[in-house]
Amino acid sequence: MKPILNPATSAFSTPLLLLCFFTLYLVTTISPFLLTISTTTSSSSPYHSLFLSLSSNTSASSHLRRLTSLPHIASSDADSLAASYVLSSFPFPSHTTSYSVLLSFPLLRSLSLSSPPFHFSLTEIPAPSDPYSSLASLAVPTFHAYAHSGSVTAPLTYAYYGRVEDFDELRSLGINVTGTVVLARYGKIFRGDIVKNSQDAGAAAVLVYSDYQDYAQGDVFPDGQWLPETGVQRGSTLRMQGDPSTPGWSCRVGEEECERVDKEEIVRQGFMPAVPSLPISGKDGEELHKAIGGQVAPDDWQGREGSPVYHLGPGPGVVNLTYLGNETLRKIQNVFAVIEGKEEPDRYVVLGNHRDAWTFGAVDPNSGTASLLELAERLFKLQKRGWRPRRTIILCNWDAEEYGLIGSTEWVEENREVLTSRAVTYLNVDSAVHGPGYRASATPQLDALLIEASKMVKDPDNPSQTIYDSWISSNDSVPVGRLGGGGSDHAPFLQHIGVPSVDMAFGTGYPVYHSIFDDYSWMQKFGDPMFQRHVAAASIWGLVALRLADDEILPFDYVSYASELKRGVKTIEEAAAGSPVSLSPLYKSIEEFNAAATKINDEKKVLGKKFWGIPLRKDQSKLRELNDRLIMAERAFIDGQGLSGREWHKHLIYGTSKYDDYGAKSYPSIDDAIIEAKKLNSTDAWRMVQHEIYRAARAVKQASLVLNGLTCNV
Numbered sequence: 001m002k003p004i005l006n007p008a009t010s011a012f013s014t015p016l017l018l019l020c021f022f023t024l025y026l027v028t029t030i031s032p033f034l035l036t037i038s039t040t041t042s043s044s045s046p047y048h049s050l051f052l053s054l055s056s057n058t059s060a061s062s063h064l065r066r067l068t069s070l071p072h073i074a075s076s077d078a079d080s081l082a083a084s085y086v087l088s089s090f091p092f093p094s095h096t097t098s099y100s101v102l103l104s105f106p107l108l109r110s111l112s113l114s115s116p117p118f119h120f121s122l123t124e125i126p127a128p129s130d131p132y133s134s135l136a137s138l139a140v141p142t143f144h145a146y147a148h149s150g151s152v153t154a155p156l157t158y159a160y161y162g163r164v165e166d167f168d169e170l171r172s173l174g175i176n177v178t179g180t181v182v183l184a185r186y187g188k189i190f191r192g193d194i195v196k197n198s199q200d201a202g203a204a205a206v207l208v209y210s211d212y213q214d215y216a217q218g219d220v221f222p223d224g225q226w227l228p229e230t231g232v233q234r235g236s237t238l239r240m241q242g243d244p245s246t247p248g249w250s251c252r253v254g255e256e257e258c259e260r261v262d263k264e265e266i267v268r269q270g271f272m273p274a275v276p277s278l279p280i281s282g283k284d285g286e287e288l289h290k291a292i293g294g295q296v297a298p299d300d301w302q303g304r305e306g307s308p309v310y311h312l313g314p315g316p317g318v319v320n321l322t323y324l325g326n327e328t329l330r331k332i333q334n335v336f337a338v339i340e341g342k343e344e345p346d347r348y349v350v351l352g353n354h355r356d357a358w359t360f361g362a363v364d365p366n367s368g369t370a371s372l373l374e375l376a377e378r379l380f381k382l383q384k385r386g387w388r389p390r391r392t393i394i395l396c397n398w399d400a401e402e403y404g405l406i407g408s409t410e411w412v413e414e415n416r417e418v419l420t421s422r423a424v425t426y427l428n429v430d431s432a433v434h435g436p437g438y439r440a441s442a443t444p445q446l447d448a449l450l451i452e453a454s455k456m457v458k459d460p461d462n463p464s465q466t467i468y469d470s471w472i473s474s475n476d477s478v479p480v481g482r483l484g485g486g487g488s489d490h491a492p493f494l495q496h497i498g499v500p501s502v503d504m505a506f507g508t509g510y511p512v513y514h515s516i517f518d519d520y521s522w523m524q525k526f527g528d529p530m531f532q533r534h535v536a537a538a539s540i541w542g543l544v545a546l547r548l549a550d551d552e553i554l555p556f557d558y559v560s561y562a563s564e565l566k567r568g569v570k571t572i573e574e575a576a577a578g579s580p581v582s583l584s585p586l587y588k589s590i591e592e593f594n595a596a597a598t599k600i601n602d603e604k605k606v607l608g609k610k611f612w613g614i615p616l617r618k619d620q621s622k623l624r625e626l627n628d629r630l631i632m633a634e635r636a637f638i639d640g641q642g643l644s645g646r647e648w649h650k651h652l653i654y655g656t657s658k659y660d661d662y663g664a665k666s667y668p669s670i671d672d673a674i675i676e677a678k679k680l681n682s683t684d685a686w687r688m689v690q691h692e693i694y695r696a697a698r699a700v701k702q703a704s705l706v707l708n709g710l711t712c713n714v
């Protein structure tokens, strides 16, 4: 539902401000030479409905087929071919930008059980009826990128999902995992944190498997959508964003000299694991469970019916896990298309999706790439009919996202200051389609725009209603999620430099994720048989972009942000209940922020005033100034020092959980401090919480000042 505007607290209380306001009013509405009809497009632009009518599921499906014809891991020849395909498919001036970055590849993987003796093949076996089965061997072998090289022979323990609380549970049950090989399940947290949590608990190595209960709840591919028993989830264990050897900066291919951090230092700082790990299949996981004895695992730690009873260990089963990786500098390529803005070419609306895939990448990520190309074709048709965006639109196709958001992060780091002053919004689509059901996460000033756009696009699974109708039917409020989690390319834009951002898709999660079964045939059978979800994703993505690029006054609503800020404090308040800290500084600054948000909404109304239903020509410098305040308010949440222990993350309102990079947190720095204080229960630790509360309150205050503008108030 549309956020309810709070009753206006009088924003124009001083005579000076009143004068200011009155002058603004005169300039924009009375001044006779300005009383000409606006020629620029606005939210009701006929081009926007035209955009929606031009969709083509044939185009989306043919792009997807081409993009997924071969497995195309970052920096491979097949990835280069895919980059050329995207470059030549963009119907606008386009170019490639290449960086030299540290990637990781497996050289040797071996896993065996000593008693009973058993050697695991570590190979996924496709069904012959899968049309892509003959190409599956071209995919990178199953591995964890940036895993530690080493050989460990030790007894097994079982640690459920490998979360901090799972290790706490093991400790309380008297199980000591020190020196053992931890067997953990995929599914609740980022795999890099499974390995890190195991390492912190003392494990000597880690095996992460896809339990049947989570990944094989029905018929397996190709008969059904579920993960076959040999299917394995590849993935990165890097616990940072961007090239680990250039943290915070970037190195273009061809640059003579670049500063690099060496691998030992990256490991020492905890960004790369210090113990070996391997991802394994459900079948291999079950085999290992049979070798673990000792205490029976708690009920909720058990597998599905028919699985053996899971025990906690250690042993008696002893495994030998041997892994040798090659960490090496490779060339990655981002592809860009640029549609230059007519009135404000130096304001950028940025759309991004990545291209590199662990295997064929039909869902992850090329459903998004196919949607991006289909969207670009529609924009080109608009251009042929006379449309020119007011602001510049940049379409980005990132490389090496799978390794750690590397392509996008290097670009953001390289262009940090330019983007900080010019980027309006970043709109991310990683995988456009996992299945049915629209979902979106955003910074809250974009909620209203997302809701408006969702009312204009048909639900691909029920054309008698809009996406909005099905979006709310499952919920009493529109469930726009928040972007604290670090799982995709929005992270550098939002969490590093404070650009308002959106991440959207159809469906949440899919069982063949990062396995060789993520191929075109899976998509055609289960993900999106008619390719209508692909075009719906392109429609809503494009429509949101068009509004941001064309609306004279940016469609940002910070009142919605204010209520989200308040909601976040409630959660913090509960977490800190009974402690000596005071949240009143934060509440006070949110009140001010709410007033500033209400005031700028009023200013927008004045500036957007119509004369007999016809928009008036606006004073362009006033317009620019107002829009800049709307854009820059988000930047105020960026703090130079960043979050403790993960300083690259600089956003004080939305960030990742310290123990799960996929977990989203409001006020992450306060949250971290509370966890720490609860552990230590010392005066100093609670004083640190209070410090973090003041720090967040100051950021919110800065944002209010940006929204208010200083012109009349210095």
Ligand SMILES: *[C@@H]1O[C@H](CO)[C@@H](O)[C@H](O)[C@H]1NC(C)=O
Pocket: 176, 177, 178, 179
């Ligand atoms: C766990 O085992 C290690 C060595 O095997 C030992 O050093 C450590 O003290 C043990 N921890 C506990 C809590 O028993």
Ligand SMILES: *[C@@H]1O[C@H](CO)[C@@H](O)[C@H](O)[C@H]1NC(C)=O
Pocket: 110, 151, 153, 320, 321, 322
């Ligand atoms: C573990 O396996 C590796 C690779 O197969 C082998 O080289 C090594 O000797 C084995 N270690 C032990 C202790 O058996």
Ligand SMILES: *[C@@H]1O[C@H](CO)[C@@H](O)[C@H](O)[C@H]1NC(C)=O
Pocket: 107, 326, 327, 328, 329, 330
């Ligand atoms: C590591 O990869 C590089 C290519 O990036 C290659 O030149 C080198 O030979 C590889 N190292 C090993 C040990 O295979």
Ligand SMILES: *[C@@H]1O[C@H](CO)[C@@H](O)[C@H](O)[C@H]1NC(C)=O
Pocket: 474, 475, 476, 477, 478, 479, 480, 481
């Ligand atoms: C509704 O959405 C909210 C916010 O995303 C979510 O927390 C809640 O679980 C949802 N409720 C239902 C019934 O889906």
Ligand SMILES: *[C@@H]1O[C@H](CO)[C@@H](O)[C@H](O)[C@H]1NC(C)=O
Pocket: 057, 058, 061, 529, 530, 531, 532
């Ligand atoms: C496109 O959608 C139509 C129905 O809306 C369907 O008949 C057709 O098969 C779809 N095309 C593809 C390539 O899926």
Ligand SMILES: *[C@@H]1O[C@H](CO)[C@@H](O)[C@H](O)[C@H]1NC(C)=O
Pocket: 681
């Ligand atoms: C924390 O410390 C205070 C005294 O410093 C004590 O009264 C309180 O019980 C402690 N709380 C916990 C959870 O240990």
